[in-house]
Amino acid sequence: xxxxxxxxxxxxxxxxxxxxxRAASKQTTRIIVVTSGKGGVGKxxxxxxxxxxxxxxxxxxxxxxxxxxxRNLDLIMGCERRVVYDLVNVIQGEANVxxxxxxxxxxxxxxxxxxxxxxxxxxxxxxGVEKVLDxxxxxxxxxxxxxxxxxxxxxxxxxxxxxxxxxxxTNPEVSSVRDSDRILGILQAKSRRAVxxxxxxxxxxxxxxxxxxxxxxxxxxSFKDVQDLLKIPMxxxxxxxxxxxxxxxxxxxxxxxxxxxxxxxxxxxVARFLGEERPLRFTAAEKAGFLQRLFGAKK
Amino acid sequence: xxxxxxxxxxxRAPTSASVAKDRLQLIxxxxxxxxxxxxxxLPDLQRELLDVIVKYVKVDPSAIKVEMDRSDTVxxxxxxxxxxxxxxNAVAPEAATV
Numbered sequence: 573x574x575x576x577x578x579x580x581x582x583x584x585x586x587x588x589x590x591x592x593x594r595a596a597s598k599q600t601t602r603i604i605v606v607t608s609g610k611g612g613v614g615k616x617x618x619x620x621x622x623x624x625x626x627x628x629x630x631x632x633x634x635x636x637x638x639x640x641x642x643r644n645l646d647l648i649m650g651c652e653r654r655v656v657y658d659l660v661n662v663i664q665g666e667a668n669v670x671x672x673x674x675x676x677x678x679x680x681x682x683x684x685x686x687x688x689x690x691x692x693x694x695x696x697x698x699x700g701v702e703k704v705l706d707x708x709x710x711x712x713x714x715x716x717x718x719x720x721x722x723x724x725x726x727x728x729x730x731x732x733x734x735x736x737x738x739x740x741x742t743n744p745e746v747s748s749v750r751d752s753d754r755i756l757g758i759l760q761a762k763s764r765r766a767v768x769x770x771x772x773x774x775x776x777x778x779x780x781x782x783x784x785x786x787x788x789x790x791x792x793x794s795f796k797d798v799q800d801l802l803k804i805p806m807x808x809x810x811x812x813x814x815x816x817x818x819x820x821x822x823x824x825x826x827x828x829x830x831x832x833x834x835x836x837x838x839x840x841x842v843a844r845f846l847g848e849e850r851p852l853r854f855t856a857a858e859k860a861g862f863l864q865r866l867f868g869a870k871k
Numbered sequence: 872x873x874x875x876x877x878x879x880x881x882x883r884a885p886t887s888a889s890v891a892k893d894r895l896q897l898i899x900x901x902x903x904x905x906x907x908x909x910x911x912x913l914p915d916l917q918r919e920l921l922d923v924i925v926k927y928v929k930v931d932p933s934a935i936k937v938e939m940d941r942s943d944t945v946x947x948x949x950x951x952x953x954x955x956x957x958x959x960n961a962v963a964p965e966a967a968t969v
Contacts, residue, residue, distance in 0.1 A: 652898050656913060656939045666914035668933050689902065821891035 601709045603716045605735040605773075607759075609751030611722030613743045614780040617816055618838075619719035620648045621827035622739065625842030627682035628827075631714035634673065636685040636704075638731035639721035640696055643687035650677065650823025651684055660688035662707075663700030669707040678828060683713075693726040701730050724758055732759050737774040739807060743781045744793040749801055756802065776807035778841060783812045784857040795855060808841030810834060811854040913937055920950065929955055 606619045616637075623635035637645035640660060646652040657672035662685075669685070676682035685704075688695065708716055720731035732738060738759055742752040756775065760766055763773050779795040786792040795809045813834040819826040827838040833854045840850045885893075917937055924930055934953040939946065 647894070647898070652894065654938070654940055656937055661914065667917070670933070671936055818887045821887035823890075823894060 601713050601716060602736050603705065603718065603734050604737045604739060605718040605720055605732040605759075606739045606741060607720035607728065607732055607755050608722070608741040608748065609724060609728075609755040610743075610748045613741050613748050614810065614816075615722070615741050616645050616648050616719055617820070617826055618739065618741050618778060618780065618810070619645060619717055620825035621835075621838040622842060622845075623682060623715070623717040624676070624679055624825045624827050625838060626715050626717070626846075627676070627679045629842065629846060630681065632681045632712065633715045633717065634683040634685055634708055634713050635717040635719060636731075637687035637719050638696070638727050639719070640687045640691055640693050640727055641689065642721065643689050645719050646674075646684065646686045647823060648820055649684050649825060651686075652823070655686045658686045658688040659704065660691045660695045662704050663695065663697065669704060669711070678824070693721075696726055696730045698730065698733060702734060705734050724754065728755070729758065729762055732763055732773075734764055735759070735773050736765070737776065739776045739778050740802065740804065741778050741780055742798055742802065744779060744787070744795065744798050749793075749798055752802055756804070775804040776845070777802055777804045778807050778810065780810040781812045782809050782855065784855055787855075788857050795852075806852070807844055808837060809852055809855050810837045810841070913939075920952075924952060931955070 604622075606615050606622065608615050619635055623633050627633040635645065635649070636659060637643050638659070639645070643658070646655055651674045654674050657667035659672070661667045662669055662672050672685055673683040674686065676684060705716060718731040718735065721727040732755075740752050740756060742748050759773055759775070765771060765773050777799055779798050782795065783792055787794045795806065799806055811833045813826075813832065815829050815832045815834045816826050819829050819834075826832075826834045827842075829835045837854050840853060843850050917935060921930070921932055921935055924935070930952060934955075936951040936953075938949040938951065940949070
């Protein structure tokens, strides 16, 4: 009994001694926008899993829903019943950021800032968004993940304006690739970094809803085709999977669905984002034992 | 359909589809009833509470936190007010008199 207590104190001391080091080595908050132009490609699914992955790696992370009027991140994160205040409340001074942040149920270090369901996009002023992001910087968040709405209007532009990095979520499909190219243009024209002439926003390509079998049959563009077209560095490929629906049904980010392709692919993508080198997986059609794996993974 | 599934699976955990339906029923009902998911009275409630509290205690406006949790049967509203550190203020004058 005493031994256990002793161990616990030693552990906590170690934690404290390592914590300031980490804080010192990483002085700045990074803002990452998850965007695509087109709707339904997997932005919110990606935002939820990416933010969860960053938090699991020990980084203090907040994920913000910029889809004012059509909020959905709260449902995907499973915190819809705990929403009190939202982004617009904070912008309009009706609540402060701390009051509006919802602590994630599954993951320490992770917070959700929901969008307003009742207001419209005009409530998002550039000064207001900047004020919120500054307050989050002061709270020493390592990462701020901005879940962009579809389209190229105010909400989407506000989500990318202050970004340091951008994850372009693209399906291997004609309209999605064109819309991604369009949003890249907007990023390069309207982001603060572009306007101020600083280093440009770091762009990452994430190809989602990928079906290797159809790629091999020539029915779907390969991730290399998509990358050739968009000409930005590859961050990952997320396979099409039934698991995504099962996860959203329950309000659990897909990365939590342990042992599934989708969860592993999101894990790889987060690791690459954090600087680790990992080979792309789930990009070739599985031959022998395909059915076995498919059904094995489900249960 | 659900009843067939139920009879097959007996008392097993609900399917993810039925979890989804339950979650949506609750949230859509709230949103339709105009009693939106973000109760509009909360900012006012917080302001008025604060007005009353500052009459008696010096508190920082940001020290009041309103939290809400909803379940199928119960909605709970948790109001948390961090009072200022009284000991620091109270000890100092006493020390001066001694």
